[in-house]
Amino acid sequence: MKKLTGLVICGGIIWCSSLFGAEAPSIETGKLLFGSEKLGSSGKSCVTCHLDVNKLKIAATYDEDELVDIINRCIAGPLEGKKLDSGSAEMKSLVLYIKSLKTKELADTGR
Ligand code: HEC
Numbered sequence: 001m002k003k004l005t006g007l008v009i010c011g012g013i014i015w016c017s018s019l020f021g022a023e024a025p026s027i028e029t030g031k032l033l034f035g036s037e038k039l040g041s042s043g044k045s046c047v048t049c050h051l052d053v054n055k056l057k058i059a060a061t062y063d064e065d066e067l068v069d070i071i072n073r074c075i076a077g078p079l080e081g082k083k084l085d086s087g088s089a090e091m092k093s094l095v096l097y098i099k100s101l102k103t104k105e106l107a108d109t110g111r
Pocket of ligand 1: 047
């Protein structure tokens with residue numbers, strides 16, 4: 001019985017952490033998505049074209065709706081992917097990441 005309880009607790013913790021890991025939007029997730037080819041089917045990622053993220057500093061000041069529009073245009077266009085829902089964790093993460101570029105000192109951090 002003890003073993004079973006342990007298993008259940010363990011499973012619960014794994015389930016919870018995977019749930020939060022996947023669902024909670026974060027700059028880190030956005031950064032990963034930015035470099036991922038999985039957003040589309042063309043074998044490209046955002047980085048393919050936006051290698052110099054310093055150039056996105058201006059875009060970082062756009063409001064969220066505007067960014068969602070632009071990002072979806074880039075996804076549906078060159079990435080040949082499916083547009084993301086504006087409320088999805090993926091889109092929110094991408095927006096958070098782009099917005100984070102406004103304040104970051106990017107030139108030498110390599111991130
Ligand atoms: C095939 C190349 C290509 C890919 C791939 C691409 N973009 Fe773009 N993106 C462009 C071009 C071209 C523009 C418009 C010109 C510009 O501002 O650089 C643009 C504009 C933008 C802008 C607005 C920039 C500004 O200053 O107004 C953002 C933000 C952006 N893209 C994000 C993304 C994201 C996020 C992805 C990945 C999901 C992505 N792009 C994938 C080519 C691309």
